[in-house]
Amino acid sequence: xxxxxxxxxxxxxxxxxxxxxxxxxxxxxxxxxxxxxxxxxxxxxxxxxxxxxxxxxxxxxxxxxxxxxxxxxxxxxxxxxxxxxxxxxxxxxxxxxxxxxxxxxxxxxxxxxxxxxxxxxxxxxxxxxxxxxxxxxxxxxxxxxxxxxxxxxxxxxxxxxxxxxxxxxxxxxxxxxxxxxxxxxxxxxxxxxxxxxxxxxxxxxxxxxxxxxxxxxxxxxxxxxxxxxxxxxxxxxxxxxxxxxxxxxxxxxxxxxxxxxxxxxxxxxxxxxxxxxxxxxxxxxxxxxxxxxxxxxxxxxxxxxxxxxxxxxxxxxxxxxxxxxxxxxxxxxxxxxxxxxxxxxxxxxxxxx
Numbered sequence: 445x446x447x448x449x450x451x452x453x454x455x456x457x458x459x460x461x462x463x464x465x466x467x468x469x470x471x472x473x474x475x476x477x478x479x480x481x482x483x484x485x486x487x488x489x490x491x492x493x494x495x496x497x498x499x500x501x502x503x504x505x506x507x508x509x510x511x512x513x514x515x516x517x518x519x520x521x522x523x524x525x526x527x528x529x530x531x532x533x534x535x536x537x538x539x540x541x542x543x544x545x546x547x548x549x550x551x552x553x554x555x556x557x558x559x560x561x562x563x564x565x566x567x568x569x570x571x572x573x574x575x576x577x578x579x580x581x582x583x584x585x586x587x588x589x590x591x592x593x594x595x596x597x598x599x600x601x602x603x604x605x606x607x608x609x610x611x612x613x614x615x616x617x618x619x620x621x622x623x624x625x626x627x628x629x630x631x632x633x634x635x636x637x638x639x640x641x642x643x644x645x646x647x648x649x650x651x652x653x654x655x656x657x658x659x660x661x662x663x664x665x666x667x668x669x670x671x672x673x674x675x676x677x678x679x680x681x682x683x684x685x686x687x688x689x690x691x692x693x694x695x696x697x698x699x700x701x702x703x704x705x706x707x708x709x710x711x712x713x714x715x716x717x718x719x720x721x722x723x724x725x726x727x728x729x730x731x732x733x734x735x736x737x738x739x740x741x742x743x744x745x746x747x748x749x750x751x752x753x754x755x756x757x758x759x760x761x762x763x764x765x766x767x768x769x770x771x772x773x774x775x776x777x778x779x780x781x782x783x784x785x786x787x788x789x790x791x792x793x794x795x796x797x
Contacts, residue, residue, distance in 0.1 A: 471511060474731045477541070478512030486537075486545030488529025490522035490635040494658030498575050498716050499546065501754055505745040509735035519545075522635060525610030526551050527561060534564030537721045541728035544572065544721075549714035550611050553707055553771055558783045567768050568722040570729045572736040574715035574759035579656045579683045580611065582619075582675040583666075588649035593676035593695070596625040604639035604648035605631045611653030612639060614786050615678055618708045619652070621785035623695050627652065637662070650675075656683060657755050664753065678709045703778045704785070707771060715757070717764045733761055 487499040503516045521529045526547035537543040552566035582603075584590035590601055596619075605613030608631055616627035630648055633639045640663060642648050650672070659666055666672045677683060677691040692709055696702045718736060720729055739745050740758040749756050 471731075474727050475511035477728065478510055478514040478731075481512070481514040481542060483510075483514045483516050483541075484537075484543045484545070485516045485518045486521050486529055486532070486543065487518065488521055488523075488526030488545070488547035488551075490637070491520055492637045492662075493635050494655055494661055495526070495546065495548070495716060496520065497661050497752065498754060501745070501749055501752065502575060502718070502739065504748065505742055506735055506739045509738040509742070511731055511735075521545075524561070525607050525613075527554070527609065530566075531561070531563050533569065533719065533721050539721050539723045541720060541724045541732065544718060544732065546716055546718045548611065549574075549578070549711040549717055550614070550708075552714070552717075552768065553711050554609065556771060556774070557707055557779055557786070558788045567765070567772070570720040570722065570724050570732075571761040571764040572718040572720065572733050573740070573761045574717040574764055575740070576657060576755055576757045577715040577759060578679075578712040580615075580653055580678040580709070580712060581656060581683075581686075581689070582616070582650065582652040582678065583654060583659070583672040584650040584675055585643050585646075586671050586673065587646075590649065590675060591673055593619075593623070593625065593690070593692075596627060596675065597623070598626070600626045600628050601650060602628045602630060602648045603650050603652055604633050604642045605629050605651075605653075606633050606635060606639065607631050608787070611678075612636065612651055613653075615653040615708065617787060618704075618782070618785045619676075619692065622697070622701050622704065623692070653678065656685070660755075661753050679712055680706075680710060700778055700781065703774060704782045707774060707779070707782050708785075711767065711771070713759070713767055714764050715759055717759070736761075 485503050489495040503518045507513050507516050530547040530551045555562040603616050613631050619625045639651050674689045677689050679691050
């Protein structure tokens with residue numbers, strides 16, 4: 445009996461030892477792979493904007509938390525409101541864990557609502573998490589005379605946009621359709637920075653689809669000196685710093701409109717999500733997810749963010765995935781209403797001609 449107990453005890457101990465030692469080789473393999481390497485950290489926008497600022501912040505600190513401490517090299521890949529980068533991650537980027545980065549969360553939903561040239565399925569990306577939850581708004585220049593979104597329902601307002609598919613172009617277009625606003629959208633500006641300069645030059649009267657975090661980082665004087673007025677918050681709930689400004693959801697006329705707004709504006713719960721391409725080895729994905737989340741708790745990282753006026757409100761990769769899974773359950777008639785509101789049905793007709 446004593447011998448059987450001894451053998452059983454040895455078996456339990458051996459199993460425990462093997463279980464512990466099994467994790468070590470995996471960790472060592474990841475460390476060996478990343479040691480001495482350069483990793484491309486790709487941001488789907490040109491230099492100077494909020495996405496670029498957050499990515500460069502991450503690039504300065506995340507290496508410390510990746511096994512092997514590889515060097516992170518930030519690379520800008522602007523184009524089509526970050527659609528170029530999204531297609532790159534899915535179709536071109538190496539799938540070995542040496543390339544990661546971000547594109548706009550709204551571009552992920554484009555694959556569902558008929559975005560042009562969206563050659564990817566966002567549910568297949570290996571999401572790492574989001575650095576902050578986004579909260580966007582429509583802003584009017586102080587000399588424009590617009591004080592609330594109701595003013596835009598009675599009078600035309602000219603807003604600048606990077607492209608028709610970007611949040612700066614698509615969102616005012618959607619409000620025209622669902623809320624009856626009279627936004628006139630001028631596209632073709634190079635990044636949000638280009639729109640900002642156009643506003644200051646008097647070419648346009650404001651901008652929609654522009655994050656509160658970005659305006660605080662790029663043009664803090666606009667808020668301090670009251671050079672802009674927030675017309676409406678393009679978010680599910682009111683930002684704590686702007687409790688008196690309504691959200692677009694509050695203007696929704698019915699439940700179908702709210703579901704449509706969840707696709708158009710609701711993705712902001714994703715904020716600025718970072719990802720690895722599909723089919724990256726699972727052990728490297730796990731290591732990068734842990735490294736990303738550990739960076740979000742890093743004191744040096746948080747102090748650096750505070751110094752640069754970049755708000756950190758991290759979201760886990762599971763929260764990003766959960767929103768996408770929920771979005772893909774949206775009823776088809778609602779998806780079709782969004783498709784039409786964004787003018788994508790007209791774009792298809794033109795293409796056929």
